[in-house]
Amino acid sequence: MFVALVPPPDVLTEVRDAVTPLRRDWPELAWVDPANWHITLAFLGEVPDRAQAELRVRLARAAGHHEPMPLALGKAGAFLKSGRAITLWLSLRAPARLARLAGSVAAGARRAGAGETDERPYRAHFTLARARKAVELSPLVEALGGFDSTPWEADSVQLFESHLGPPLRYEPVEAYPLGRRG
Structure with a gap:
């Protein structure tokens, strides 16, 4: 299981439009299915059944302590492991409070x-692709260097369950609104 933010459909369409032509030229990458795009706040792994109810209460409480926030996706980057790029991602133009939200969750x-x-430490990012073997991702980082999505207001976090497949599928379990309601 994991907790994440999901950008609105119009922003996901902007990402799809920017990435689709690149996917054809980089078939050696494991591209994330657009249906699975999200911004991870916390990875939880296997959650014991006995912890499920308390988890939902605590996630609702954590979300309620944070106001909705403006976010936008920005230029690309890559995570390195042992000196080679392993993950292609888009950055987030996000307030520092996104890291505080992730910490609370x-x-x-x-x-x-x-x-x-x-x-x-939390590093906000939007994963696009992973490398199965050594590959130079700098041309992709450069190609997406000018990406700048439409800003949106994040107003809830979601709990997801992973179904390993194939195909890999993420199922939303429950959403928790940001900010106090009432």
């Missing part, structure tokens, strides 16, 4: 006993 999940939350 992860802390709530830990308190609920929800498996394996990632302890590394």
Whole structure:
């Protein structure tokens, strides 16, 4: 399971329009299916059944402590491992409070006993593709260097369950609105 933000359909269409011509020229990459595009806030792994109810309560509470926020996707970058690019992503033009939201969500999940939350510092990104073997991604990073999506207001976070397939599929379980309602 994981907790994520999902950009609105018009922003996802902008990404699809920018990425589709590149996908044809880079078949050696494992491109993320557009149906699975998201911005991960916290990876939870396997969540024990006994922790499910408490997890939902704590995620709702964590989301409620953070106001909706303006976000936009920006230029591309790549994560490196052992000196080679392994992941192509788009950056987020996001307020610092996105990292605080991710921290709150992860802390709530830990308190609920929800498996394996990632302890590394949060790095907001929108994954486009992964490399199966050594490949030079700098031409793709350059090609998407001017990408700039339409801004949107993130107003909820979602809990997802992963179905490993093939094909890999992410199923939304529940959404939690940002900010206090009422």
